[in-house]
Amino acid sequence: MKAIRxxxxxxxxxxxxxxxxxxxxFLDEDPDNRVTLDNLEKASQLLVNAYSTASPNFTEWMTDxxxxxxxxxxxxxxxxxxxWEDVTTGPTEQDTPDFYWFQTYTAISHAxxxxxxxxxxxxxxxxxxxxxxxxxxEALLTRAYGHFMLVNLFGPHFGEGGDGIPxxxxxxxxxxxxxxxxxxxxxxxxxxxxxxxxxxxxxxSFYSNSGKYHFNKNAALAFASxxxxxxxxxxxxxxxxxxxxxxxxxxxxxxxxxxxxxxxSSSVIEYPRLYTSPELAAxxxxxxxxxxxxxxxxxxxxxxxFYSSLFAASVFGGLTDERENPAFVKGINAVxxxxxxxxxxxxxxxxxxxxxxxIHIAFTGEEVLLNRAEANAFLGNLDESIADLQxxxxxxxxxxxxxxxxxxxxxxxxxxxxxxNILSYIIFLERRKEFIMQGLxxxxxxxxxxxxxxxxxxxxxxxxxxxxxxxxxxIPVSAQEVGGLxxxxx
Numbered sequence: 501m502k503a504i505r506x507x508x509x510x511x512x513x514x515x516x517x518x519x520x521x522x523x524x525x526f527l528d529e530d531p532d533n534r535v536t537l538d539n540l541e542k543a544s545q546l547l548v549n550a551y552s553t554a555s556p557n558f559t560e561w562m563t564d565x566x567x568x569x570x571x572x573x574x575x576x577x578x579x580x581x582x583x584w585e586d587v588t589t590g591p592t593e594q595d596t597p598d599f600y601w602f603q604t605y606t607a608i609s610h611a612x613x614x615x616x617x618x619x620x621x622x623x624x625x626x627x628x629x630x631x632x633x634x635x636x637x638e639a640l641l642t643r644a645y646g647h648f649m650l651v652n653l654f655g656p657h658f659g660e661g662g663d664g665i666p667x668x669x670x671x672x673x674x675x676x677x678x679x680x681x682x683x684x685x686x687x688x689x690x691x692x693x694x695x696x697x698x699x700x701x702x703x704x705s706f707y708s709n710s711g712k713y714h715f716n717k718n719a720a721l722a723f724a725s726x727x728x729x730x731x732x733x734x735x736x737x738x739x740x741x742x743x744x745x746x747x748x749x750x751x752x753x754x755x756x757x758x759x760x761x762x763x764x765s766s767s768v769i770e771y772p773r774l775y776t777s778p779e780l781a782a783x784x785x786x787x788x789x790x791x792x793x794x795x796x797x798x799x800x801x802x803x804x805x806f807y808s809s810l811f812a813a814s815v816f817g818g819l820t821d822e823r824e825n826p827a828f829v830k831g832i833n834a835v836x837x838x839x840x841x842x843x844x845x846x847x848x849x850x851x852x853x854x855x856x857x858x859i860h861i862a863f864t865g866e867e868v869l870l871n872r873a874e875a876n877a878f879l880g881n882l883d884e885s886i887a888d889l890q891x892x893x894x895x896x897x898x899x900x901x902x903x904x905x906x907x908x909x910x911x912x913x914x915x916x917x918x919x920x921n922i923l924s925y926i927i928f929l930e931r932r933k934e935f936i937m938q939g940l941x942x943x944x945x946x947x948x949x950x951x952x953x954x955x956x957x958x959x960x961x962x963x964x965x966x967x968x969x970x971x972x973x974x975i976p977v978s979a980q981e982v983g984g985l986x987x988x989x990x
Contacts, residue, residue, distance in 0.1 A: 537614065538621065539622070540628065540632060543618065544635050546614055547611065547614055547635065547639055549607065549610040550607050550611040550638070550639060550646075551607055551788075552603045552606070552646060553603055553607075553788060554599050554600040554790065555600075555793050555939070556649060557595075557791065557937065558595045559939055562581050562952070562964070564941070564945070564952045564953075565937060566800040566802055566954075567803035567806060567834070568800070569803070570831050570834075571833075572798060572801070572830060572834075574800075575589070575799075576589055577589045577593055577596045578799040584964050584970040586974040591976055595793055595799075597973045597974070600649075601979070604646045605668065609668070611640075611643040611646070612668065612669065612670055613671045614639045615640070615643070616670065633703065634701065634706040636701055637703065638698070638702070639698075640695075640697050641695065641702065644692075644698065644723070645862075647667055648723075651687045652730065652943055654974075654975060656972055657684075657946045658688055659685075660684070661683070662684060663681045664684040666680060667687050669690075681986065692727070695723060695727060699720045699724060702716070702717050702720050711778075712783060713787070715785065716784070716785065719785035719862070719863050721740050721741075721743050722864070725740045728875075729874060730943070730947065734876075734878045734879050738879065738881075741868050741872035741875065742872070744784075745868060745872065749888065752781055752782050752864075752865025752868065753869060753891060753892060754782040757822055760774065761774065768826050768827075771826050772838050772839055776840065776841065776861055781865065782864050785861075785862040786860065787859070788859060788860070789859075790856070791857060793858070795856070796828040796831075796836045801836045802835055802836070802837075802936065802937070803834050807835050810933060810936070811823060811824035811933060813929065814897070815904065816893065816902040820899045822897070823933050826838045839938060842856065842858060843856070843858055867935070870888070870934065872885075872888055873889055873927050877920045877927060880920060882906065885927075886905070886923070889923075890902075890903070890904045892934075906922070946971050949966040949967055969989055970990065973988070974988055974990075
């Protein structure tokens with residue numbers, strides 16, 4: 501592991517943020533001349549900036565969910581990601597690995613600013629103690645989540661060995677501080693420490709009407725569910741999934757067969773607005789993401805025939821998978837599922853420039869349900885795994901009553917494999933359908949060592965092998981050259 505100079509990591513955040521975020525004015529100043537955080541209210545408000553505004557959905561362009569799309573606007577970075585080449589366009593271009601790196605470390609820096617001063621703030625009575633604990637919990641959870649996403653993008657999957665990322669726990673106070681690139685396992689240890697402490701102290705009562713845009717208790721449990729699934733600690737994945745889902749897991753699954761969703765399905769405007777609504781119990785945490793990913797004229801998407809065949813692949817013959825529609829037409833030969841409303845924020849009331857963005861669903865009840873189904877399959881709890889899949893199926897398939905059995909799955913896959921393997925097949929398929937173009941597929945490809953083949957415009961193909969080194973995204977060039985951070989092997 502090699503130490504990196506502060507100027508290569510943190511100073512890049514500060515240069516970048518001066519130009520690209522009006523919310524982070526305190527970073528315009530020298531580190532020792534920032535806005536004074538002298539009360540809990542200011543600390544709480546600063547945590548709004550502890551959520552990265554960079555979207556992770558650029559990873560979809562590297563997965564088997566997309567094929568070469570004709571008639572769309574493709575930047576150099578899109579072409580590079582599609583061919584699994586290291587992106588060279590720099591940290592200011594949105595929807596790229598470098599953009600995600602710098603934006604997310606910037607968000608982490610805000611969490612660290614808050615954590616550094618909490619013990620020094622005046623406290624008056626038990627209410628202030630409870631508020632301080634709640635602020636600390638949110639800061640810890642955002643810091644843990646930011647590092648979790650970064651290490652799973654820029655490091656190997658847990659358990660494979662190799663270097664991860666720097667785990668930054670303190671704000672910048674010196675010009676040439678040092679950081680080290682920790683192993684993936686050590687980064688996971690630090691994430692776990694922050695996650696568990698945050699879970700212990702999280703308190704939803706201090707969020708007003710915007711609780712779904714913060715790390716509320718349910719979102720923290722969903723994060724724990726995903727964290728332990730990726731760590732392959734299936735016992736604890738099930739434990740935290742159980743804590744969220746309770747005795748009525750269906751309450752956390754949106755019903756796409758319902759009259760509400762059926763009525764909205766005729767509109768590519770109303771459907772994504774409903775799908776991402778904070779009023780839905782299935783949506784556990786929402787984030788505003790500066791991005792063009794949601795635009796159907798942009799980059800790559802699922803080819804139309806592939807998309808249709810994906811949702812036609814079902815153990816429930818004759819039933820309709822309601823996840824297929826509605827969808828936007830994307831370019832000439834592709835589609836894009838209507839999950840995001842394309843939004844735009846003007847720089848000022850009279851400005852014609854600003855930021856395109858969408859509302860990203862960071863955690864859902866459906867993900868936790870499928871996490872638990874996967875954990876139960878590996879633990880040998882086959883009936884419980886099938887029961888979770890049954891809950892999801894009843895709210896996804898129309899035209900009859902879906903009933904899932906192990907025998908049906910054996911017939912569908914024409915397989916005599918062990919039951920837990922067969923369940924893994926269907927869970928993997930359901931995850932792909934459920935989260936297509938929502939940024940989770942890339943991590944599943946890494947977890948299960950799945951190869952990918954992409955077709956090119958000229959008729960040739962490029963391949964990403966099962967254990968390809970390029971599944972670990974490259975550390976930004978600026979962090980290598982200025983900060984001395986070692987690149988990932990190629």
